[in-house]
Structure formats: C-alpha cells, structure tokens
Amino acid sequence: xxxxxxxxxxxxxKLGHYFSWLVLxxxxxxxxxxxxxxxxxxxxxxxxxxxxxxxxxxxxxxxAYTLSKNxxxxxxxxxxFFPPRLQAGLDLVLYILFFFPGVIALAYAGYFYAxxxxxxxxxxxxxxxxxxIYPFKTIIPIAGGMLLIQGVVELLRCIVCLKDGAWPxxxxxxEEVDVDKLKxxxxxxxxxxxxxxxxxxxxxxxx
Numbered sequence: 001x002x003x004x005x006x007x008x009x010x011x012x013x014k015l016g017h018y019f020s021w022l023v024l025x026x027x028x029x030x031x032x033x034x035x036x037x038x039x040x041x042x043x044x045x046x047x048x049x050x051x052x053x054x055x056x057x058x059x060x061x062x063x064a065y066t067l068s069k070n071x072x073x074x075x076x077x078x079x080x081f082f083p084p085r086l087q088a089g090l091d092l093v094l095y096i097l098f099f100f101p102g103v104i105a106l107a108y109a110g111y112f113y114a115x116x117x118x119x120x121x122x123x124x125x126x127x128x129x130x131x132x133i134y135p136f137k138t139i140i141p142i143a144g145g146m147l148l149i150q151g152v153v154e155l156l157r158c159i160v161c162l163k164d165g166a167w168p169x170x171x172x173x174x175e176e177v178d179v180d181k182l183k184x185x186x187x188x189x190x191x192x193x194x195x196x197x198x199x200x201x202x203x204x205x206x207x
Contacts, residue, residue, distance in 0.1 A: 001160065002168055008153045009068045009171035012146060016065025022058040026051055045127040052126075053136040060143035064150040070170065088161035095155050103151055107144030114138045 029051060037043040066072055079087060116122075117134040124130025161167050 001156065005153050005157065005168055006171050008149060012064040012068040012150050013171060015146065016062055016068075019058050019061040022054045026054045026058075029054070045129055046131045049124040049126055049130050049133070053131075053133065057136060057139045060139055061146070063143055064146040067147065067150045067154060068171070084161050084166055088158040088167070092155065092158040092162070095151060095158065099151055100148075100155075103144055103148050107141050107148055110137075110140030110144050114141055 029047065033044060033047040079090070082090070114134070114137040117137040121132060122134050122137070124133050157168050
C-alpha cells in the first residue's frame, strides 16, 4: 500500500515539476512582448492569450502536486493540535462530502467541455486572430483526473492513519531550508560562524 502511495505521489510531483517550467516560459514571453511592444512598436495580439493559457495550465496541474505534499490551505489553528486519528477522521469526512463531488464534476464536465472545443477547433475570442484553445482545454479533464487519483490516495492515507494512529510517509521533495540541518551537512558550527564574523569585522575596521 505504501509503495502505491509513493508511486502516485511521485507521478503528481513529476507533473508538477514539469509544468512549473511554465513560470520561466511566461517570464520570457512577457519580457519579449514588453520589449516588442514598447521598443520595437510591434505588439502581438496572441501573446495575452498564450500567457493566460500558460498560467491556467500551470495552476490546474499544480492541484495534484500540492495535494500530494499536503500543501492546500486548511484551518491549521485548531487542526494542528489534534491527534493524528482525529485529523484523519476529519479529513476523511471532508474528502467524501466536499472534495470528491467537486473533483468528479470537474473531470466529468471537463471531458465534454474539451471534446466540444476539439470538435469545433475552438479559437480564442479575446482578440480578433486569437490562437487555438482546444489543446489548453484538454488540460481541464487531465488535471481533474490527476487530482481525483491523488485524492483517492489521500483517502486511503486517512484510513491507514485511523488504523495505525500515524500518518503514512510522503515522498520527499523541495522543502524550506532547515538552517540547523544545513549546518550539520556542511560541518559548520556556530563558533566557526562567530569567528568568521569577527574576522570580517576586524578586516573592515583595519581598512
């Protein structure tokens, strides 16, 4: 069971990492468009549509990734003080009542929404010569499907936690910098940092 959890986590993480590159693509596109518009006096009508589609794709595909890292917003003021079994019980009820109905509706409706868009080869109507948007709309059912699969894993995690009294392990990923752990990794002590500070201070005073 744990291997299945980590496999789905890994898939969600990889997809999240791949789509995160759209941040760089959007940055380059916006920079190019600003330069082209204000320096070359040659704006592109399609640029705004492409930016929206990039951002929307990244936002939707980040859903399963964020869920796999337990990173979605919740009321941690009280939740964080609850024992694991109570947390799992609350999560289980909320997943069944709210999460799955919404995500199933997203994936189901998104499938037909994307299908209709492909059938008419839909293009954007924001501008007169907008780009095709049916490939972008395909992301909707894919994102809903991935979110649904990850949700099933989270539901099973709740059941395991109710049984064992502890949350199953999640796949490792990028985390905030732990300064103390970093010091241990590079074998640096507080005394060494203090000595370095004193050395730099004395050199600056000498100059």
